[in-house]
Amino acid sequence: MRIKAAFLLTLLVGATVAEAQLPGLRRRAPTPQQPVLSTIDAQRAEFAAQSGGTTVYFGSDSAIIGAPAKATLGAQAAWLRRHPEVAVRIEGYGDGLDTRDHALAVGARRAEEVRSYLVLLGVPGAQVSTTSWGKERPGLGRAVTILVR
């Protein structure tokens, strides 16, 4: 991230200086180099690949973690224990048919149950934070996504 920002800044300064020194002369901007795949993207890809997905699903109005979710979370916990330097945010979602505030609470409860389960499997609590989107983001009802950040 930081590398990318610095690169952009350099590019910008270079262009400004060039224009100021040579008014009326158009110089071609240097061809941007392929940016190095940032660490976070690589981590996200590896996390998703090795834990069988970043999303776990729940039953209607329920925060109970079922067997398929446990399998995914177990793999995630193993990966997170191997990568104590990586922090994840657990984002809970509610049902689109629910009322706004109840959906917010159910999403938060799902996220918290997932966090507790990961901690139970040995992931340090400081490595995982939670939030809830309730029903405010379309598409992902009754689910929790675990996001590397």
Added chain:
Amino acid sequence: MTKLFVSLLMLGIGSAAAAQQPAATVIAIPPLSSPDSGNKGNEMLAIGWNVTQAIEADLRQTAEVTPLKPNRDDYYPYPEVTGPNFTKWRQAKAKTLITGFVQGRSDGRVTVGCYVYDVEKARELGRKGFIIGANDWRRAAHKCSGLAYTAITGAPGIFDTHIAYVAESGVGEARGRRIAVMDSDGQNHRYLTAGDAMVLTPRLAPKGDSLAYVSFAGGKPAVRVVDLNSGQERPLVPNDAISFAPRFSPDSSRIAFSMMLGANSDIYVVSANGGAPRRLTTSPGVDTDPSFSPDGTKIVFESDRGGSQQLYVMNADGSGQRRITFGGGWYASPSWSPDGQWIAFTRRGQDGRRIGIIGADGGGEKALTSGPGDEGPSWAASGRELLFQRSLGAGRATIYRVALDGSDPRELVTPQGGSDPDWSGVVE
């Protein structure tokens, strides 16, 4: 058996309400007079004509009052403000009459006086006078409209009130949301947030000086309180817990809200000036959406502690919690009416979400809308109508208003799509 009894009860109440429904009261609003003469007189009469037309627009929105179209030819001299020509208005079939005047002051402001009369009995029903800036005539009109509405119906008028809501633009991931506040007639519309963070559920303090809402600016939903005069903002509680569903007490001194402690959502109350919150519920279920009774002694809220979302009432200190809804389906987002009689709610069933009301004692449930995407009722100060949000698919939402008399909901005009409406009390 219980079901039969309940439906019979509902039938009874429905027909009683229909029988009580009186024809709308016809009111005459001839143009306001002025004691001033010359150029100043003309200037005052022009303001008076603005006030007259604004009163007509206010009263025309109501179900209970039908104004006669104001006519400039009906001008009357100043002494007739307090001695109107009742015979003329009786012939025009008006039951009620508004007279008034606008008078210039030496400081540049104006005095507006309003009088409401029962035409048949030739009797004054009320009067009100105030000093305002010459450009503030709209507020004077709202006060006159409120005087007439209260004289006719006995209920507070809704004309000098504010509406807060979430203004929405775009759909899906591009959905932008901002907290907006406007007068109930759509004037003085302004935004309180920039649109860079997701925001929800604005709730106006009854005194009208501050507003609580939920912001995702810090990465997770948290209640914030903004002072409407200074624009200053602060978090409601100084921790990083998820908090939501704020509502002020009727005297604006306290805020009840929901906060997550681990996986548990409970209801808390905190002084509107800050300080440590006090926990009111302890059930392991989701307790949320608290709403105070108008005397501030009780709180209605929703809880799924019994397996499904239902409405419960408790004392304002958390004691004496008891369930009041037993009609099947889920009941959510309750709101206590300003007259204390009713609790409005969202009822969720297999066929979607609808708005309804139930007596504060748990009797006389009545559906007000047909759904399927309705939620979040908020009362008018009159206690005779509600605002609510209707989702129209694809994430789009619009605000509607619906009266208790069973008439069809009407759309509330906002500059953009809107959700989470909140209607203030009368601004003093």
